Amino acid sequence: MQVISRVAELTELLDTFRRSGRRIGVVPTMGALHEGHLSLVDRAAELTDLVVATIFVNPTQFAPTEDLATYPRTFAEDCTMLEKRRVDIVFCPQDTEIYPPGFSTFVEPPEVARSWEGRSRPTHFRGVATVVLKLLNMTRADVGVFGQKDFQQATVIRRMMFDLNHPCEIVVAPIVREADGLAMSSRNRYLSPEERIKAAGIRRSLLKARRAITTTASITGTEVTKIIRDELLISQIGEIDYAVAVDPDTLEPQTKIQLPVVLLVAARVGSTRLIDNEWIKADA
Ligand code: AMP
Secondary structure, X not given: OEEEOOHHHHHHHHHHHHHXXXXXXXXXXXXXXXXXXXXXXXXXXXXXXXXXXXXXXXXXXXXXXXXXXXXXXXXXXXXXXXXXXXXXXXXXXXXXXXXXXXXXXXXXXXXXXXXOHHHHOOOHHHHHHHHHHHHHHHHOOOEEEEEHHHHHHHHHHHHHHHHOOOOOEEEEEOOOEOOOXXXXXXXXXXXXXXXXXXXXXXXXXXXXXXXXXXXXXXXXXXXXXXXXXXXXXXXXXXXXXXXXXXXXXXXXXXXXXXXXXXXXXXXXXXXXXXXXXXXXXXXX
């Protein structure tokens, strides 16, 4: 496994591999890795010949009020974890390598970036879309693997790729969870032991809503929202940002539930903001 921090070195090395006909997979991350990230690396290794994992805490996707300065940085542990999987290159650039002096071009994200996370974090997807497009251009990867954990992010990226005729294939891999169902997240480490117990209520709320949807002939979006909210309140999760049933492509709320549907939740547990989702496909 090679660790590279310069764009020029990365592109040169990848050009050599590409010329020998090997397919390149990229997994963009912000580090503080867990099994969720590693599952994306494993998927990339199944689909391609050479896997690049990127570790870059992207400043443009954080608002000034957010946790950029305190975002967990565990580079040595990340490399140890990646080394045990089939990763060929770790790309870990400095901020100035990605945003050199005078940098001023940004992606205007698609419509699907406006709602939900976009409403709570108005500049977030502009930063995400810009850095993802840059990483895909630098690597000229054949496949980019992203997690369903950030459902809206994956939707924004898929739409951006379509709208901009980008040739890289986007693969969305399932959510990896802790034993009690909490979706793995780099931010889970901020939770106190009591908050950690409460946080498992998010998954319970989504499963309760899934059961209601798959067993009730006709159910409304409002009813689904109430099921999720009620379960979150039972788990003493009071600060709910949104709990909603949406169309998987447009992310528009569904008034009357029709499969496929995605349930999206964002809630604060203590001072930690957590997101999760449940994708109920047409054959559920
Ligand atoms: P992050 O480092 O949080 O920006 O995440 C990097 C990638 O890992 C994104 O595509 C996330 O959706 C994905 N990811 C984060 N948590 C999980 C998880 N629990 N299961 C699967 N993928 C995840």
